[in-house]
Amino acid sequence: MKHLIKIIKGEPVVSTEVIATEFGRRHDNVMQNIRSLIETEHLGALDFKESSYLNRQNKPQPCFELTERGFLIAMPFIGGDKARDGQVRLVDGFIKYRERAKKEAAIQAERDLARVEYRPMTNAIKHSKEAEGKEAEHYHFSNEANLINRIVLGATSAKFRKENEIGKTEAIRDYLTAEQIRAITELQRADTVFINMGWDFDKRKVELTSMFERNHKALLIEEQHRLAA
Known part of the structure; x- marks a missing residue:
């Protein structure tokens, strides 16, 4: 099973590439949504980080990595054919990380x-x-x-x-x-x-x-x- 949530420097994050897949949206559209939230300062500097991923042609593509707070702020603005199911899976992913971190x-x-x-x-x-x-x-x-x-x-x-x-x-x-x-x-x-x-x-x-x-x-x-x- 693909790991939806990554751990970067001890903090759970989710990439816009994963969000696009889980929500059933084009990644460039998700990126546009995130940039808009950054421009309007609804997402602050601690809510995201610029990053990259490899596409199917093994070429690096820009993306954002969102913290749990960043994802929860952005989530209502993304939409998509599979938005509800995607929201549940990703929210559950963050919850599982917190439970695991608490036990550890x-x-x-x-x-x-x-x-x-x-x-x-x-x-x-x-x-x-x-x-x-x-x-x-x-x-x-x-x-x-x-x-x-x-x-x-x-x-x-x-x-x-x-x-x-x-x-x-x-x-x-x-x-x-x-x-x-x-x-x-x-x-x-x-x-x-x-x-x-x-x-x-x-x-x-x-x-x-x-x-x-x-x-x-x-x-x-x-x-x-x-x-x-």
Whole structure:
């Protein structure tokens, strides 16, 4: 299915070429309508941008890209044989983008929280090793992170990167689902407490696994089914 709405610098826009097709009008007529609205200042500088597209002969042709506000202002003045159906499809396209952006913002907030919550766990590891008269090594932190990754993701961070083609410099949390992030965040918090209580690795593993199966496993399965539908 053709994507009617494009994302330019994080903002949804629709081109006049798409509008012409969806409304059943000649593109030059739609362009004339838009230019008229620009000349009368009904469309402001933030409502549109001049652009271009390739026609069937693969030659660049001028067009406008309208923001959602620009499209809604222009929509009543365009008309066309398929105007009503076109309006519905394009308005629905903008609505779907907003819903998707809202969900992504919520997931990003969860990612940011997981990033913040990771620091107390690493501090707890450091203090635990210092209490033992040892210096915390890099592998102490990676082992603890992978303890949680194995429980939630079923793989170490290295294996998860390889399976999902994630670069070494990229954070894997940016590729996790909302429920995966929530599970990791909760287990990080709990692990911090367990480390401060002096629990050994095996005891922490048993309790964290039990917590995951009790609070998150079913939710993760449901989420995977929704995403696969």
